Amino acid sequence: MIAKLDSSPLGIAVRIARIDWTSMSHDEGRRLREFGLLEGSEVTPLHRGSLFSRDPLALTIGRMKVIIRSKQAAAIEVEPATT
Amino acid sequence: MTGPAPTIALVGNPNAGKSSLFNALTGARQKIANYPGVTVERKSGHASFADGRPLALVDLPGSYSLSPASPDEAVTRDVVLGRQTGEKRPDALIVVVDAANLDNHLCFALELIALGLPTVVALNMLDLAERDGLTLDPDRLAAELGVPVVPTVAVRKRGLTELLAAVDGAILSHGLSATDQPAPPPGDTALHQRARAIARAATLAETPVRRWTQRVDAVALHPVFGLLILLALMFVMFQAVYAWSEAPIAWIEDGIAALQALASDHMAAGFLRGLVVEGLLAGVGAVVVFLPQILILFLFILLLEASGYMTRAAFLMDGIMAKVGLSGRGFIPLLSSFACAVPGIMATRAIPDAKDRLTTILIAPLMTCSARLPVYTLIIGAFIPNRSVGGSPVGLQGLVLFGLYVSGIVGALVVAFVLRRSVTKGNAAGFMMEMPRYQWPRLRDVGIALWQRAWIFLRRAGTIIAATTAVLWLLLSYPQAPAGGDVRQVDYSIAGRIASGLEVVVKPIGFNHDIALALIPAMAAREVAVSALATANAIDAGDDEDAVAQSLSERLQGRWSIATALAFLAWFVFAPQCISTIAITRRETNGWRWPLFMVGYLFALAYAAAGITYWTAVAFGLG
Numbered sequence: 147m148i149a150k151l152d153s154s155p156l157g158i159a160v161r162i163a164r165i166d167w168t169s170m171s172h173d174e175g176r177r178l179r180e181f182g183l184l185e186g187s188e189v190t191p192l193h194r195g196s197l198f199s200r201d202p203l204a205l206t207i208g209r210m211k212v213i214i215r216s217k218q219a220a221a222i223e224v225e226p227a228t229t
Numbered sequence: 230m231t232g233p234a235p236t237i238a239l240v241g242n243p244n245a246g247k248s249s250l251f252n253a254l255t256g257a258r259q260k261i262a263n264y265p266g267v268t269v270e271r272k273s274g275h276a277s278f279a280d281g282r283p284l285a286l287v288d289l290p291g292s293y294s295l296s297p298a299s300p301d302e303a304v305t306r307d308v309v310l311g312r313q314t315g316e317k318r319p320d321a322l323i324v325v326v327d328a329a330n331l332d333n334h335l336c337f338a339l340e341l342i343a344l345g346l347p348t349v350v351a352l353n354m355l356d357l358a359e360r361d362g363l364t365l366d367p368d369r370l371a372a373e374l375g376v377p378v379v380p381t382v383a384v385r386k387r388g389l390t391e392l393l394a395a396v397d398g399a400i401l402s403h404g405l406s407a408t409d410q411p412a413p414p415p416g417d418t419a420l421h422q423r424a425r426a427i428a429r430a431a432t433l434a435e436t437p438v439r440r441w442t443q444r445v446d447a448v449a450l451h452p453v454f455g456l457l458i459l460l461a462l463m464f465v466m467f468q469a470v471y472a473w474s475e476a477p478i479a480w481i482e483d484g485i486a487a488l489q490a491l492a493s494d495h496m497a498a499g500f501l502r503g504l505v506v507e508g509l510l511a512g513v514g515a516v517v518v519f520l521p522q523i524l525i526l527f528l529f530i531l532l533l534e535a536s537g538y539m540t541r542a543a544f545l546m547d548g549i550m551a552k553v554g555l556s557g558r559g560f561i562p563l564l565s566s567f568a569c570a571v572p573g574i575m576a577t578r579a580i581p582d583a584k585d586r587l588t589t590i591l592i593a594p595l596m597t598c599s600a601r602l603p604v605y606t607l608i609i610g611a612f613i614p615n616r617s618v619g620g621s622p623v624g625l626q627g628l629v630l631f632g633l634y635v636s637g638i639v640g641a642l643v644v645a646f647v648l649r650r651s652v653t654k655g656n657a658a659g660f661m662m663e664m665p666r667y668q669w670p671r672l673r674d675v676g677i678a679l680w681q682r683a684w685i686f687l688r689r690a691g692t693i694i695a696a697t698t699a700v701l702w703l704l705l706s707y708p709q710a711p712a713g714g715d716v717r718q719v720d721y722s723i724a725g726r727i728a729s730g731l732e733v734v735v736k737p738i739g740f741n742h743d744i745a746l747a748l749i750p751a752m753a754a755r756e757v758a759v760s761a762l763a764t765a766n767a768i769d770a771g772d773d774e775d776a777v778a779q780s781l782s783e784r785l786q787g788r789w790s791i792a793t794a795l796a797f798l799a800w801f802v803f804a805p806q807c808i809s810t811i812a813i814t815r816r817e818t819n820g821w822r823w824p825l826f827m828v829g830y831l832f833a834l835a836y837a838a839a840g841i842t843y844w845t846a847v848a849f850g851l852g
Contacts, residue, residue: 173298173581177661179417180293182333192443193450199548202557202660204450208332209361211446211664213544213557218661 151191152203152219159190160224169221181212188227191219234275234283236317237396238308240341241325242334243291244665246353248272250325250383251288252674254393259677270575271316278393287319295340298581309344321347321400323392328358328365328380329666331428336420338374339427347399348376351392355380357668362436370431384671442667446541455545462538466529467634470522470602471627477521485514504702507767512698512760516603516690519756520683523599526568527682528675535670539564540662547660553642554649556580556660559589563641566596567634568682570810573598574817584655588648590814591827594805595641597634603756604801605633611782612794629798636802640834652826689754693808697753698760705746705768719746719769738836739796739843739852743788751806758806792846799842803835 154160162185167175183189192211193204202215241247251259255274272288289308290301297303304313311318324341326334342348352367371378377395381388449455489510496502533539539561547557558580566573573593580586597605613626649655704724710716719725720742728746735745746765751758766781785794805811805828814824846852 171659174659174661176296176417177293177298177581179421180333180336181661181663182421184418184421193446193544196452196456196545196548199551201551202544202547204446204544204664209330210333211442211666213540213547213660213662213664215547215551215660218659 149224150220151189151205151222151224152216154191154224156191156194159188159227161227162187162189162222163225164223166221166223170218174218178214178218181214182207182210183212183214183222189224234285235320235400236285236287237321237323238287238289238319239323239325240289240305240309240337241291241351241353242293242327242330242337244663245291245325245327245330245334246383247288247291247325249671249674250323250351250353250381251286252677253383253386253389255286276393278397279390284393284396287316292337294337300578309341309346319346321349321396321403323349323351323396325351325353328352328355329361329363331365331370331431332425335374335424335427339420339424342374342376347396347403349392349395349399350374350376350378351388352378352380353383356382356385356387357666362434363432364434366431366433370427373427373430384673445667449538449541450544455541459542459545462533464631466526467631468627469529470525471630473525474521478518481518481520482514485510485517489514503706503768504699508699508702508764509695511763511767512702512757513690513695514760514763516694516756516760517687519599519603519606520686522602522606523568523686524679524683526599527679530565530568531675531678532670533564534561535668535675537665537667540664543662544664549642551660553646554585554653555589555645556582556585558660558662559585562589562593563596566593566598569598569600570594570596570807571813574810574813577817582655582659584649584653587818587823588645588653590817591648591653591823591830592641592645594807594810594827594831595637595644595803597637597802598755598807600755600807601633601801603759605630605798607759607762607782607785608794608798611785612789612791633798633802636799636838640803644830644834689809693753694757694760697750697757698764701750701761702764702768705765717769719765724749724765738800738840739790739793739847740800740839741789741793743785744793744797748806753806753808755801755804755806758801791851792843795846795851796839796843800835800839803831803838805831805835 149160151160151162162183165175165178165183165185170178178184187207189205189207191203191205195201195203200216202213203219204211204213206212239247239251251272251274254276258276259272259274270290274286274288275283276286277283287308289305292302292305295306295309297306307313308316309319309322322341322344324338326338338350342350350370352365352370355365358365365380367378367380377399379388379392379395381392383389449458489506492502492505492510496505533542542564543557543560545557546560550557550559559577561579562573562576564573565576570593573596574590577586577589577593580589609626609629613629616625617623618625618628701724704727705719705722707722710718710721717725720729724746725742727749728742731749732740732742732745735748740748743762743765747758747761750761762785763781766784770784789797811824811828814827815821818824843852
């Protein structure tokens with residue numbers, strides 16, 4: 147079963163299984179890595195969009211909270227977190 | 230040790246508390262300038278070691294790594310590598326890391342340490358980390374990193390002496406053993422794993438992330454309530470700009486009137502007295518009066534920024550902004566543009582996508598900046614009745630002002646939508662941003678920033694505005710109309726004749742001679758329109774005591790129709806009458822092409838908006 151981060155339920159921790167780096171620009175990919183969004187990281191999606199849109203997505207990684215767009219989240223495959 | 234004072238650069242991730250540390254180390258002894266060739270702010274200041282030797286500090290823009298994603302980050306890289314023109318390579322680095330976010334911040338720290346400069350790590354905001362349930366071991370961290378680590382709490386001035394002592398030590402010992410070539414920083418993933426391993430080793434105990442930030446965010450980022458809160462905040466902000474400023478404005482007005490009376494009493498009648506009383510004091514005074522409103526607006530923006538809420542606002546607005554081809558990143562520059570488009574346009578440097586950034590720059594002047602407040606306040610005060618709307622606590626004047634703000638915002642969204650499909654066409658912009666924790670804004674940091682804004686405004690009033698007003702006064706006073714004739718001095722003067730030429734162009738949109746006269750010097754800055762009207766009025770009143778006693782707004786009421794006043798308001802929603810904005814746009818876009826485009830499209834919109842407003846009002850019998 148492959149789940150994508152852009153459709154994962156909010157508030158439930160998941161582990162990043164694979165990231166399709168080819169679907170985004172070099173800079174976008176680098177910024178994701180700088181945020182610590184890498185294969186093996188655990189993240190929790192928390193908030194999605196506002197009244198007018200399902201974009202963007204706010205998630206926690208470690209003790210940090212970051213915002214990404216669904217387009218990038220769609221390139222991130224996740225699996226249930228082990229902890 | 231003798232020789233010049235060492236230069237020490239503060240580097241670190243965004244949100245590491247770098248600016249607070251910089252403020253704590255330098256106090257108010259700071260200088261803000263620009264790096265040559267680029268418009269990145271260079272913040273520098275002075276401090277001294279415990280024994281009194283001086284040192285220079287430079288606060289570099291927050292960055293995630295040495296591979297820049299924006300002009301800001303490029304400066305950080307170039308300075309630490311010694312490649313920035315006009316800036317010598319720092320003698321030492323203070324790497325600022327957020328103690329509660331080590332996994333992430335250590336990545337950049339490791340890259341910086343690998344450069345081989347004398348380096349000290351400031352383990353900042355240790356108190357917040359402890360409150361957050363983290364227990365860290367600074368000694369272990371120092372051992373892992375191979376450089377001194379000093380725990381600091383910038384906002385409480387804790388650890389500052391130790392930090393500078395460690396820097397001093399690092400510079401001294403570096404001179405003894407500085408032969409090793411810096412190791413190239415390892416690749417992204419490996420670097421991250423190393424950072425994470427070090428963070429884990431230095432963490433003695435950890436409890437799960439505290440819940441209260443999450444609870445606040447559950448409401449603040451709620452799809453519906455979040456937006457309502459944002460709207461309410463904006464509303465309170467704009468109401469406060471009016472409500473809180475009344476008393477201080479009255480003090481300033483009284484002060485200027487007292488100065489005018491003093492000058493009139495102690496100066497011989499003639500050229501100089503005219504220049505001082507009617508020119509400088511009337512003109513500059515009309516602008517300085519708005520300092521309270523500008524400061525209140527900046528205060529709100531600084532508080533929103535310092536508390537961490539601004540990023541939440543960006544998150545909430547991203548969905549709407551994406552629809553017109555922008556990103557939530559653009560919300561911060563645009564909100565700053567409500568205070569002034571110049572810092573707003575400079576803040577667009579944080580937008581990584583070039584087309585997204587250009588579009589944001591082009592629409593920034595549509596946000597109602599504080600320089601429009603003088604114009605709006607004068608006209609609204611003179612022509613819109615001061616009564617409440619249908620018995621509610623909402624005032625009609627406030628509502629009109631709100632409408633003007635909304636017109637600017639809607640205009641900006643429409644323009645962005647059109648531009649993103651035509652001249653700035655490109656891929657959908659991305660939006661990636663770190664959300665800082667909520668924190669109480671530090672009074673001191675906000676105070677310093679507020680003081681800097683006030684100073685910039687007053688300096689502008691004392692230079693550009695004073696100069697334009699003085700020139701305008703001269704042009705308005707000469708040649709002198711023949712005594713006893715029925716020609717008004719304002720019409721007879723050089724400025725009056727130039728205005729008569731312009732009047733032909735603006736007559737169709739309902740503008741009269743007064744307005745044509747005010748528009749020309751207002752190219753320097755919008756608020757000059759008010760000082761120009763004030764100066765022309767003062768000359769026009771001359772020695773007629775009844776006329777002098779009348780206020781500017783009373784005089785305008787007698788001379789303008791409501792339709793004209795409304796058209797004048799509509800004009801200023803769009804008109805790009807600000808030299809500083811045009812200049813900053815030229816610098817930020819590296820050429821004249823985009824500033825000229827911006828000026829052209831904004832004047833066209835201003836003309837159309839004023840025309841439509843005028844003819845609609847006339848049709849409703851307000852002409």
